[in-house]
Amino acid sequence: MSAIPRTLRVVPKSSLKPGSKVLPPPLTNQNERAFKEPLIRIMARRQQEAGDLWPPNLRIEPHITKSAIGKAPEDMRVQLKRLLRER
Numbered sequence: 001m002s003a004i005p006r007t008l009r010v011v012p013k014s015s016l017k018p019g020s021k022v023l024p025p026p027l028t029n030q031n032e033r034a035f036k037e038p039l040i041r042i043m044a045r046r047q048q049e050a051g052d053l054w055p056p057n058l059r060i061e062p063h064i065t066k067s068a069i070g071k072a073p074e075d076m077r078v079q080l081k082r083l084l085r086e087r
Contacts (some may be wrong), residue, residue: 064084
């Protein structure tokens with residue numbers, strides 16, 4: 001019993017009311033992230049819905065991964081990222 005935290009209280013099943021619901025355990029951070037939609041997708045959807053009303057100073061640039069650039073030399077990567085940005 002020393003491994004059980006002091007804040008944990010064990011309740012016998014007989015003391016529960018019949019028909020009462022038992023809540024599932026809370027989601028872990030990994031599970032929670034899996035259910036959330038990425039912000040870049042939310043903003044891209046809002047931009048399409050707004051059409052011409054979208055402010056021109058709010059640009060949504062895609063996340064550029066290393067696999068998109070490939071095995072380019074290190075000094076060329078910065079230039080390639082600049083070319084991929086929306087202007």
